[in-house]
Amino acid sequence: xxxxxxxxxxxxxxxxxxxxxxxxxxxxxxxxxxxxxxxxxxxxxxxxxxxxxxxxxxxxxxxxxxxxxxxxxxxxxxx
Numbered sequence: 001x002x003x004x005x006x007x008x009x010x011x012x013x014x015x016x017x018x019x020x021x022x023x024x025x026x027x028x029x030x031x032x033x034x035x036x037x038x039x040x041x042x043x044x045x046x047x048x049x050x051x052x053x054x055x056x057x058x059x060x061x062x063x064x065x066x067x068x069x070x071x072x073x074x075x076x077x078x079x
Contacts, residue, residue: 023053023061032067 026037033040043049050070052060 022064023055024064024067025059025061026052028064029062029067032064033071 024032026040029035029040030037035043040049044051050062050066052062055061
């Protein structure tokens with residue numbers, strides 16, 4: 001849970017949108033969404049979760065802003 005707090009401490013809420021310019025790895029995505037890595041990968045394949053970007057030969061990352069937007073959409077849909 002410490003990692004989760006560190007990730008969220010860098011997020012800035014401005015009006016109705018989240019802003020962040022960081023790239024985050026699968027561990028951070030799992031912490032933010034509370035989903036497992038296999039579930040995230042399954043959702044990506046089904047088009048239910050944003051795709052990651054290839055940032056190196058064996059490295060993928062997500063835009064923190066995009067992931068937070070996805071979370072926000074899910075929360076708003078649950079209301």
